[in-house]
Amino acid sequence: MTDPTPAAPWPQPLDTSVTPRFAGLPTFMRLPVMDPADVDVALIGVPFDGGVTNRAGTRHGPRELRNQSSLVRRHHHVTGRSPYDLVRVADCGDCPTHPLDLMESLRLIEAHYAGVAKTGAIPITGGGDHLVTLPILRGLSKGAAVGLIQFDAHSDTYDSFFGQKYNHGTPFRRAIEEGLVDPRRMVQIGLRGSVADPASFDFARAAGVRMIFIEEFVARGVDDVMDEARAILGDGPTYVSFDIDAIDPSQAPGTGTPEIGGLSTREAQALVRRLAGLDVVGADLVEVAPPFDPSGLTAMTGATVMFELLCVVADSLAARGG
C-alpha cells in the first residue's frame, strides 16, 4: 500500500525453502530488521516484567517469540494471502526498558511508541507483561480515547496491588482513568479464575466495559460473541490486546498467572479472524514467560497469534489504503 523507496526495500521473510528455518538470526517472522519509518506495520518487542506480582519471566518473552516465529510461514491458510504482499512489515527491534525501575520503564516505552506513532507505522507488540499496554497506549495516543478489545483471563482493572498503582493487574483501569481508552467501546473476552475481591470487577462494569466471562463465551460461541463485540467497537480506532493467558494453560503453560478452563487455540484464532476490517491502530501479544515454557509451546502459540493479528491488520490496511 505504501510505495517503497529504493532506500527501504519491500521486506520479505526469508524463504523457508532456501534458508532452513533453523538457520539465521531469529527475527520476528524471519523478517529483516528495519526502522519503523520504512514500514507500514512494525513488529516490536518489549522485554519487561517489572509489573509482575507473582511469577516473573516475560522479560524473556520477545526473544522466544522471535525464536518460535521461525515456524510461521508467509501465507495464511484460510485467506491464501500473505500480509507481506500487502504491506511493508519488519522487525523493528526491542523497545528500551529499565530492568530495575518500573516508572522509568513506563517513560521509556511511552517515548518509544510516541516515536513509532510519528512514523505512521502500526505497531504489533510482543511483550512483556500486561502493564506494557498502558505506556503503549499513552505513546500512541492522539488525544481521543480509542476502543479496545482484550482477550484475557483477567480484567486487569484493579486499582492497585501492594499499594502500587502500576502493575500488570491495573493497566486498563489507568488507561480508562487517563482517557486513553473509551470504556464504552471496550470488550473483554475469556475472563475467568478465582479473584481476590469480588468487587474487583465493579470499576469496569460501572465504567461501561463489556466483560464476557468464559462461561458466557462457551454458551454463545465465537460468532455470536464477536457480533456483539464488533457492534460495541464500531468503526472507530481500536486497539487489540491479547494476553496469552486467555488461552488454556495446556496450550500456553508459560505464563505468570495461568487459569484452567480457557480459550482453545482454535477459538482464539477464530476470534482474532473476526476482527477483520476493524480500524486497528495497534495490537499486542503479552505475558509469554519463557522460564515457565520449557517446551516452547507458549511462545509458538503466541507467535502464531501475532501472525493472525498481522494478517488482520494487513488485510485491513490494504482494503483501506490499497
Add this chain to the structure above:
Amino acid sequence: MTDPTPAAPWPQPLDTSVTPRFAGLPTFMRLPVMDPADVDVALIGVPFDGGVTNRAGTRHGPRELRNQSSLVRRHHHVTGRSPYDLVRVADCGDCPTHPLDLMESLRLIEAHYAGVAKTGAIPITGGGDHLVTLPILRGLSKGAAVGLIQFDAHSDTYDSFFGQKYNHGTPFRRAIEEGLVDPRRMVQIGLRGSVADPASFDFARAAGVRMIFIEEFVARGVDDVMDEARAILGDGPTYVSFDIDAIDPSQAPGTGTPEIGGLSTREAQALVRRLAGLDVVGADLVEVAPPFDPSGLTAMTGATVMFELLCVVADSLAARGG
C-alpha cells in the same frame, strides 16, 4: 455458619495483595494450619502411592497441590462468593501413612478420618493414589452406605491385580462389598481407555453402578449427564471422588495411568459446579503424581478442582446450616 471461638479464629487465606503468592509456606489455599475440630471443612493431604501398579509418585501429590494452590484466590468468579466467608476452612495437615506397608497405611488412614468424622468437619482430601478413597470411606462411615459420584478414566472396580485385593484399581469394588457405598446411588463419569479384561465392568454394572463412558458424555453434554447423575444421587449423603486422570492428559499429564480423549478442564469445572446443593459428606482429588508433572500444570489443575469442590461444599453447608 459455625460460631468461631476466640481460641479458634475464623480462618482466611493470606491476602495476595499483601503477602505475595510466592512468599510463605505453601499450605492448601494459603490457609492457616488448624485442627479439624475447629473448622467446618478440613483440607487434608494423604501422601500415599502404595496402591499403584505402574507409575508411582502420588506420595508427593499433597505437597505439590499445596504449592500450586498458591495460585488460587478467594472468590469464585461465577458465584462471586468466597467459601471462606461462608464456613471455616483450614489446612488440617497430612494424614499419617506408611511408606512401606500398604495394609498399615489403610489402617492409619481409616483411623485418621474416623477422628475427623468425630469433629463434624467435612474433609476434602488431596491424594494420594485412588486406593485412599477406601479407608477414607471406612473412616467416615456412620453405618449406612453413602452415594458416590466419581470422575475418572477408570472404573476402579477390578477384583484384584497381581493377586492383591487392595490397590488403586479396586477401591470401589471393595467399598461396595463392604457396604460403604450404595451402588444404586453411584455414578461414574469419563470412563475410557483400553482395558485388560472386557469383563472388568461386569461387577459394577451388575451391582447397579451407572457408568458413563466418555463417548456418552460427549454425545449428551454436561447438563444432560448431570441431570441424570443428580437424579441417581438424590438427597442422601454423597461422597465425591475426583481422579485427576478423568481430565485429558494434555491438561493433567502428571498422573500414573493417563488416557487420551478425556474431559477438558472446562467440562470438569462445569461438572463439579453442577454438584451444588448435594449433601456432600466428603470429597477427594486424587492421583496427582508430581514426578510426571514437571510443569506443575497437573497440580495446578488439581488445586483448582479442589477449590471448585470446596465452593460447592461451602455453599451447600451455608445453605443448610446457615
Add this chain to the structure above:
Amino acid sequence: MTDPTPAAPWPQPLDTSVTPRFAGLPTFMRLPVMDPADVDVALIGVPFDGGVTNRAGTRHGPRELRNQSSLVRRHHHVTGRSPYDLVRVADCGDCPTHPLDLMESLRLIEAHYAGVAKTGAIPITGGGDHLVTLPILRGLSKGAAVGLIQFDAHSDTYDSFFGQKYNHGTPFRRAIEEGLVDPRRMVQIGLRGSVADPASFDFARAAGVRMIFIEEFVARGVDDVMDEARAILGDGPTYVSFDIDAIDPSQAPGTGTPEIGGLSTREAQALVRRLAGLDVVGADLVEVAPPFDPSGLTAMTGATVMFELLCVVADSLAARGG
C-alpha cells in the same frame, strides 16, 4: 482368522496383571517379536528422519512409541473386543534404514515392505518422518493405485524443498505421480497452518484430492466429514496415514512442524473409529519426534492411535476373512 501353527503360536500381549507394565522389553503393545510371515498384522518401526527439513528426531520415534505402548491394554473400551483375539498381531521389529543416505533409505524401506507384502501380513507402521509413507506404498504396491486417507496438518504435496524432490513435504505428490495412490480416492483431514506458497495446494486440488481443512472439519463435525470420506474411499484397497501433527500440539507437542488449532485426541479417535469396515491394506502413524517430547505425551498419544488403527484393521479382517 488364520490358523496358527505350533511353530507360530497365537501371540498375546503380556498380561498387565501378571507382568507389571514397567517390566520387560518395550515391544509394541508388549507383544512378542515375530516374523511377518507368522502374523496377520505386523507392527513395524521405521526409525528415520532423513526427510526432515527443520526439526529432526523422528529417528527415535519407534523406540518411544514402543515404550509408551506399555500403557495400552488389550481390549478396546467401546467395542469390548481385543484385536489379539481376532487376528495374529506381533512386533515385527524395525525396518532397516540408513542414517546418512536418504535415497538408500528409500530403497531399504521399499524392499523391506515388499517382503512384508509377500507374507500377506498387513503392516501398521510407527515412523519415522512422513517421507517413509512413499517407500512403504512402493513396497506394498501390487500395480493398481490404492485409495488413501491422510490425517495431517500439512498436505505434503509440495513438489520440492531446497531443490530436493524427496523430503517429508513431498511424499504424496510423488505417490500420485508414480501411480501408487489414486488421487480421486484420496482424502486429507485436518489441514491448517501458514504456508510458504498459496499455490502449494494447487497440485493436489487439480489431481482431485479432497482436502478438508480444520475449519471445515470444525464446522461439519466428525460424522459428516467421515460420511463424505468413506464415500470417496469406497470399497477398494485403502491406505491410512496418520501424521501425529494432525493432533493439536497441546496433546502432541513432540513433532517437527507443530501447528496450533489441531484435532483433539477425542476427535482423532472418533475419526479413526469411523474407518471401520474399510479394506485397509496398510497404515502408519508418523512424525513422533521424542527429543521434542520430554513428557512422553506425544508418543503415548501416538501409541494409542496405533491401537485404534489396529482395532479397525483387526475387526475388518475378522469380518472379511473370519
Add this chain to the structure above:
Amino acid sequence: MTDPTPAAPWPQPLDTSVTPRFAGLPTFMRLPVMDPADVDVALIGVPFDGGVTNRAGTRHGPRELRNQSSLVRRHHHVTGRSPYDLVRVADCGDCPTHPLDLMESLRLIEAHYAGVAKTGAIPITGGGDHLVTLPILRGLSKGAAVGLIQFDAHSDTYDSFFGQKYNHGTPFRRAIEEGLVDPRRMVQIGLRGSVADPASFDFARAAGVRMIFIEEFVARGVDDVMDEARAILGDGPTYVSFDIDAIDPSQAPGTGTPEIGGLSTREAQALVRRLAGLDVVGADLVEVAPPFDPSGLTAMTGATVMFELLCVVADSLAARGG
C-alpha cells in the same frame, strides 16, 4: 545453650523414620515454625528478586529451598553432631518484601532483621537475590563494621547498573561505603567469569578487600586459602554470604548469572567447614532461582549448604555460650 521455657519448647526436625520426608509442610529442615525470640538460630526466607538485572526468579527461592531441605537429616556425617541438639533452631518464616518496589523492599528487609537482631537470634537466610545482603547487614548492624566472607562468582562491588545504585551487582560496595563491612576484614572466594569492565574490581581492591579468583583457589587448595581467610577475618564478628553461583553450574544450574568453572560442592562444603569457630553474626545463601532449576538440584545444593552453615554456627555458639 539457652534454657528453653515451657512456652517455647526445644525445636526438633520431624523424625524421618516416623514422618516420611514427602509428608508435611516443607519448612526449613522440617523444623517447627517459631518466633525468632524463642530460638538461638533463625532460619529466614527472603523471597525477593527486585535487584536482578538479567534472569529473575529468586523470589521463588525460599519456598524451593524449604522443599528440598526435606532431604537433609539431623546429624552432620563428619562431626556426628546435630545442630538441633546444641542450640534452638526453627523456621522463622519469610521476611516481608514488596514485589514491585525495590526501595520499599530494602526498608522492609532492614526493619525485619533489626527486629531479629533485637531477639539475639542469629539469622541464616535463604534468599533472594544478592542485594538482600545489604538490608540484612543494615538491620543487624550494631554500629561497628563487621568482617565478611563471601563465596561468589562475582565481586558484586559495582557502583551501579543502568544508572541504579541498588541491584544485585552492588551490595558490597554499598555495604563498605555505609560502614557496615570492614573491607580489610573482607574476603571473596571463587570469583570468575567475563566482566563488563576490567576496572570493576578496582574499588574493592583499593578498599582492601581480599579477592581470591577461582584460578588462585585451584592452585592453592581449600586449606591454604582458608588459612589466609581466617587470618584476615580474625576473631571479630563476621558475616558469611554464600552466593550459590560460586558453585559450578553443573551442580547449581538454577541461578541468574551462572559462570562455568566454579567451585565443586565438595570444595564448597570443605570451605564452609573451615569457618568453624568464627564469631558468625549472620549468614545467607542467596541467588537460587527455581524457574531455572527444573531438577531441583540447585535448591538441594543450597539447602545442604545452609545445613553446613547451620552446623558451623551451632558448634560455634555451643562452644562459646555452652
Add this chain to the structure above:
Amino acid sequence: MTDPTPAAPWPQPLDTSVTPRFAGLPTFMRLPVMDPADVDVALIGVPFDGGVTNRAGTRHGPRELRNQSSLVRRHHHVTGRSPYDLVRVADCGDCPTHPLDLMESLRLIEAHYAGVAKTGAIPITGGGDHLVTLPILRGLSKGAAVGLIQFDAHSDTYDSFFGQKYNHGTPFRRAIEEGLVDPRRMVQIGLRGSVADPASFDFARAAGVRMIFIEEFVARGVDDVMDEARAILGDGPTYVSFDIDAIDPSQAPGTGTPEIGGLSTREAQALVRRLAGLDVVGADLVEVAPPFDPSGLTAMTGATVMFELLCVVADSLAARGG
C-alpha cells in the same frame, strides 16, 4: 571360556555401524535376549522400588538402563578388549517382582537368582532400589559368606525404618545378620550426607565393616583406597554393589536420595577398574530412578558403570577359566 554350542550361539551386540543405535529394541548393550543357562555373564533387570522410603521410581530403572546402554560400544578404550570376545554375555530379561507386595518380591527375586546361580552364569544386575541386593545375595548364596564392596553415599546398615526391617536402608545389616556377607571382608566407599542418627554407623563398625567416607577418599585418592580395599577383600568370592548415588548428583541426578559432594564419574570408573582380577560372583548397579532423570544422564552413567563392571568380570573370567 565356555564352549558355545550351536543351539546357543556366541552373542554379540548389534554392530553400531550397521544397525544405528536408535534402531531396534533396547536390550542391555544391544545384546540378544538369551537364557542364563547359555551364557557366562547374565545381565538382568530387577524393576522394583518397594523398599523406597522417600522418592520412588527405580521400578523404571531397568528399562532406561537398557535404553541408554544403546550408547555403549563393544570395546573398552583403556584395555582395548571387548568383554563379548572373552565370554558369552546376554540380556537375560527382567526378574519377576510384585508391585504391591514387598515380601513377595523378596521371595520372587531370591528364587530367580537361585535359578541363575544353578546355571553358573554370573549375574550383573540393573536395579531396582538397593533392597534388591539382599534377595540377590540370598539367591546366589552357596552357604559361605562372601566379601562385598559397596560404592554408595549411604551405609544402608540401618536396623529399620518406620518399624520395618526390609527397606532400601537396611539390606546390608540383614545380609550380615543372615551370614550372607562376611563383614570383615566388606568395604564401603563414598559415604556421606547428613544422617538421622549418629549411631546408625555403629552396627557396621562393630561388625568390622570398613567404612570409607568421601572425605577420607578425597584425601587419599583412588589407588590408596583401593589398595586397602583389595587387601580386605582378598581372594575369596566377592560381590560388588554399586549404588548410583555414590556418584555426585550433578552426574547422576535421577536417584531417590541424592547427596552433594559425591564421587565423580572419573573416580567411579577408576575405582571399578581397580577391581580387576577379583573373584566377582555377582554385581549390581542400583537406585537409578528415571522419573527424576529427565535428561537420561543418570541412566547413561549407570549403563556405563555396568559396562565397566562387565569388563572387569569378563577379564577376570577369561583370566581364570580361559
Add this chain to the structure above:
Amino acid sequence: MTDPTPAAPWPQPLDTSVTPRFAGLPTFMRLPVMDPADVDVALIGVPFDGGVTNRAGTRHGPRELRNQSSLVRRHHHVTGRSPYDLVRVADCGDCPTHPLDLMESLRLIEAHYAGVAKTGAIPITGGGDHLVTLPILRGLSKGAAVGLIQFDAHSDTYDSFFGQKYNHGTPFRRAIEEGLVDPRRMVQIGLRGSVADPASFDFARAAGVRMIFIEEFVARGVDDVMDEARAILGDGPTYVSFDIDAIDPSQAPGTGTPEIGGLSTREAQALVRRLAGLDVVGADLVEVAPPFDPSGLTAMTGATVMFELLCVVADSLAARGG
C-alpha cells in the same frame, strides 16, 4: 590491529549495563552483524547435522550458542583484556547448508569458508556436527597442511560408518588423507569412551597423531600435557577444533554422543588458555545439540569456550600484527 574505515566501524558488543542481556537479537556475544571483509575475527554459525549417525540436533546449535552468549561479557577476568579492544570481531551470520543433502552441504561450507579466507578474517565457528570441520579446513586451505589441536571424546578418524565416508566420525581421517592437516602436528586431548573397534585408533596412530586419552590427561595435568602439545604444534599455522563432548556430560549434556568421565570446564578453560601465542588460523566449537540441552547449560558452556578461543586469537593477533 586493522585500521577500521568509516564504512566499517569498530564493532563492540552491546553494553550490558545499558541494554539488558535479555533484550535484543541474540547475535554471537551481542556483536553487530557484519561482513567478514570488515573484521579481523569472524564468528560464524554452521547449522548442520547431516553427518550425525545417532542423535541429531546440532543444526540448532548456532542459534542457541548465540542465545546463551548473551551471558558473556567483554573482558576476560584473568587477563583483564577485551578482545574487542584488540581486534575487530563481529557476528558474520550463518554459513549456507543443505538440510537434506550431505555432499551439497560440504560444498556449500567449503565455498563459504573459501570466501572468508579471501578476506583475511580468522573464522571462529559455532557448529554443527564435527563433520563441518572438514569443509572448513578445505575452504581455509592455502595448499600446505596445517597443524591441528582437537579437544574431543572421540578421535573421529574412522574410515566410514554405514559404508559412508563422510560423517561426524571421519572428518580428521579425510583431512589427513587430503593433506589438509599434518598428522605429525596434530594432537587430540580427552579421548575416551567405549569403541566399536579397537583398531579404530590405528590409522591415527600410524599417521603420527598424538592421542592423549583422558586417563593420561588426568595423570599428567593441564600444564604438562599442553607443554607437549605446544611442542608438537610448533610455530606453524594451527587450527583448533573443540568438540563440546570433550567436556563431561554433567557440564555439557546436550550433545549427540556423550561419554562420562570427561574434562571439567575448569580444565577446558585452562587448556584453551594455554593456546596463547599460537598461530591460530581458525577454530571451531562443535556438537552442541540443543534438543538434548533443555537447561541451556551446554550452549552456555559452548559460548564461554568460544569466548576463551576468541581471547586467545585476539591476543595473538594483537601481539603479532599490533
